[in-house]
Amino acid sequence: MNTITKAYSPEAVKEAGGILKAGGLVAFPTETVYGLGADALDEAAAAKIYAAKGRPSDNPLIVHIADIESLYEIVTEVPDKAKKLADAMWPGPLTMIFHKKDIVPYGTTGGLDSVAVRMPDNKAALDIIRAGGGFIAAPSANTSGRPSPTSAAHVAEDLAGTIDMIVDDGEVEIGIESTIVDFTEEIPMILRPGRISLREISAVIGEVRMDPGILSKPAEGTRPKAPGMRYRHYAPKAELVIVAGDNDKVVGYINDKVATLRGEGKKSAVLSTDENKEAYRSDIVRTVGKRSDYREVARNLYKVLREFDEDGADMIYSECFEEDEAGYAIMNRLLKAAGYKIIRL
Numbered sequence: 001m002n003t004i005t006k007a008y009s010p011e012a013v014k015e016a017g018g019i020l021k022a023g024g025l026v027a028f029p030t031e032t033v034y035g036l037g038a039d040a041l042d043e044a045a046a047a048k049i050y051a052a053k054g055r056p057s058d059n060p061l062i063v064h065i066a067d068i069e070s071l072y073e074i075v076t077e078v079p080d081k082a083k084k085l086a087d088a089m090w091p092g093p094l095t096m097i098f099h100k101k102d103i104v105p106y107g108t109t110g111g112l113d114s115v116a117v118r119m120p121d122n123k124a125a126l127d128i129i130r131a132g133g134g135f136i137a138a139p140s141a142n143t144s145g146r147p148s149p150t151s152a153a154h155v156a157e158d159l160a161g162t163i164d165m166i167v168d169d170g171e172v173e174i175g176i177e178s179t180i181v182d183f184t185e186e187i188p189m190i191l192r193p194g195r196i197s198l199r200e201i202s203a204v205i206g207e208v209r210m211d212p213g214i215l216s217k218p219a220e221g222t223r224p225k226a227p228g229m230r231y232r233h234y235a236p237k238a239e240l241v242i243v244a245g246d247n248d249k250v251v252g253y254i255n256d257k258v259a260t261l262r263g264e265g266k267k268s269a270v271l272s273t274d275e276n277k278e279a280y281r282s283d284i285v286r287t288v289g290k291r292s293d294y295r296e297v298a299r300n301l302y303k304v305l306r307e308f309d310e311d312g313a314d315m316i317y318s319e320c321f322e323e324d325e326a327g328y329a330i331m332n333r334l335l336k337a338a339g340y341k342i343i344r345l
Helices: 008-022 041-051 068-074 080-087 121-132 152-160 198-205 248-262 294-311 328-337
Strands: 006-007 027-030 035-039 062-064 095-097 116-117 165-170 178-183 190-192 239-244 266-270 286-287 316-321 342-344
Touching: 006 008, 008 165, 027 121, 035 041, 035 121, 068 116, 080 095, 080 116, 080 198, 121 190, 121 239, 152 165, 152 294, 190 342, 198 316, 239 248, 239 286, 239 328, 248 266, 286 294, 294 328
Parallel strands: 006 165, 027 165, 062 116, 095 178, 239 316, 239 342, 266 286, 266 316
Antiparallel strands: 027 035, 095 116, 178 190
């Protein structure tokens, strides 16, 4: 397949909409990461997403909409708290889970009776969703398990030749996926952390729970209720290990490991923050930004993980981030990228 790449424009939107309506695949930007879109109400089109990504078929897809009225066409009920949250946070990096109507095929929801829905805060995305029919399933536009794409070049690296079109609108703003809140529970539950925090959500709707499994490895056989809950994600090609503890001990431990790897003729890499980047003796040191600026860290995380692949790293060590509300989204992604390998000093 010859993949067309075009800069975002009215002409590109029209072409993308035609491809989506015909059952094809289009990668497009959102404010979080680039998504791989298909008609969410066409089960055969949704199946093409799973095939292109190599994604497990029980991993549900998020349905992207461009207008609030569209939500009521695909879900059986919108609780009052969800309406309040939509009023406050949509368009934006927030996904909500509801009981689905029959119009949404099980091939889109991973076999679940619930559906995840989001309205992105990105003009290109909204234009393409409307042009494509209004209901676009769009997981991250990468090979399953790889770091999510924050630029069109990342999409092409993984999916060129397997999808119909890439709409290029530069680098994304946020860099990690949306927060997911499950409204099929009596008390709403955050299943995936993102830019929008538990504190911000609870300020709008009151009590919200955090899934206790966000920072722990899911049990074998667990059926994922939302994207990214069960499978290894965001992973570079080399093994990644997170090192947690007192800062000086972390730097010392990593430098000891780096020296051992060098003696074995292996290339080491470190995912660092600005504050420590001069302290490491690794072959490759890449920084994700200032430790105090979690938004900068999130924006750079996937890009740096992909750069380690380009560097040809054999082993990657990463600093740890706070395992509290501020750092939940970062640590959730890093732990999955590392296959939950963390050394606590």
